[in-house]
Amino acid sequence: MVQVELTELPGVLLLTPRRFGDDRGFFSEVYNREVMAAHGVDVPFVQDNHSLSRQVGVVRGLHFQAPPHAQDKLVRVGAGRVKDVAVDIRRGSPHYGKWVAVELSAEVGNQLFIPKGFLHGFSVLEPDSELLYKCSDYYAPECDGAVRFDDPDLDIDWGVDPAAAILSAKDAAAPLLKDFDSPFVYED
Numbered sequence: 001m002v003q004v005e006l007t008e009l010p011g012v013l014l015l016t017p018r019r020f021g022d023d024r025g026f027f028s029e030v031y032n033r034e035v036m037a038a039h040g041v042d043v044p045f046v047q048d049n050h051s052l053s054r055q056v057g058v059v060r061g062l063h064f065q066a067p068p069h070a071q072d073k074l075v076r077v078g079a080g081r082v083k084d085v086a087v088d089i090r091r092g093s094p095h096y097g098k099w100v101a102v103e104l105s106a107e108v109g110n111q112l113f114i115p116k117g118f119l120h121g122f123s124v125l126e127p128d129s130e131l132l133y134k135c136s137d138y139y140a141p142e143c144d145g146a147v148r149f150d151d152p153d154l155d156i157d158w159g160v161d162p163a164a165a166i167l168s169a170k171d172a173a174a175p176l177l178k179d180f181d182s183p184f185v186y187e188d
């Protein structure tokens with residue numbers, strides 16, 4: 001029912017649910033708790049988010065919510081195409097500061113699972129791209145945090161010109177990773 005691929009970051013998974021195509025279009029179970037749990041994604045999601053980014057070059061991120069409201073996220077694209085990025089920020093992790101970037105599109109219907117302890121962000125590769133994602137905790141603005149998307153220590157390939165990126169004021173003012181005290185600790 002779902003194809004699961006590991007990424008270079010343990011815990012971050014690329015999931016592609018099956019699509020049943022016919023003359024009308026397709027049908028797909030985009031989330032099935034039992035099936036996901038069988039593949040290691042056994043998470044009580046409590047909030048679904050939907051954002052629209054009109055312009056190519058919009059970058060949202062890199063974001064996290066700190067404990068006690070840390071969020072696992074299951075991200076997909078309902079329209080358009082984005083480059084979705086996860087960065088390990090668990091102190092003591094052998095992968096601290098490492099990232100994976102995956103193209104997610106409405107055409108493919110693929111999804112990225114990003115566990116707690118990772119930054120999340122995406123760049124917009126097609127106009128009017130819509131991101132749909134499930135979160136395992138509620139929005140808690142007091143726990144909301146960000147790291148600069150174009151941090152030279154991360155050196156993420158966003159697939160768009162970072163100098164021309166369209167950012168929120170909050171994201172433009174985000175600290176660099178070296179000036180940031182991560183609230184997450186790696187647990188073996």
Ligand SMILES: Cc1cn([C@H]2C[C@H](O)[C@@H](COP(=O)(O)OP(=O)(O)O[C@H]3O[C@@H](C)C(=O)[C@@H](O)[C@H]3O)O2)c(=O)[nH]c1=O
Nearest residue numbers: 049051060061062063064073120121122138139168170
């Ligand atoms: C994230 C969020 C925002 N909001 C409000 C706050 C604000 O007024 C408005 C826009 O918020 P932001 O600018 O933070 O939206 P955005 O930049 O799209 O933030 C999102 O980015 C991606 C990369 C993520 O991973 C998400 O978890 C979230 O951080 O929406 C909520 O009411 N609930 C929420 O869950």
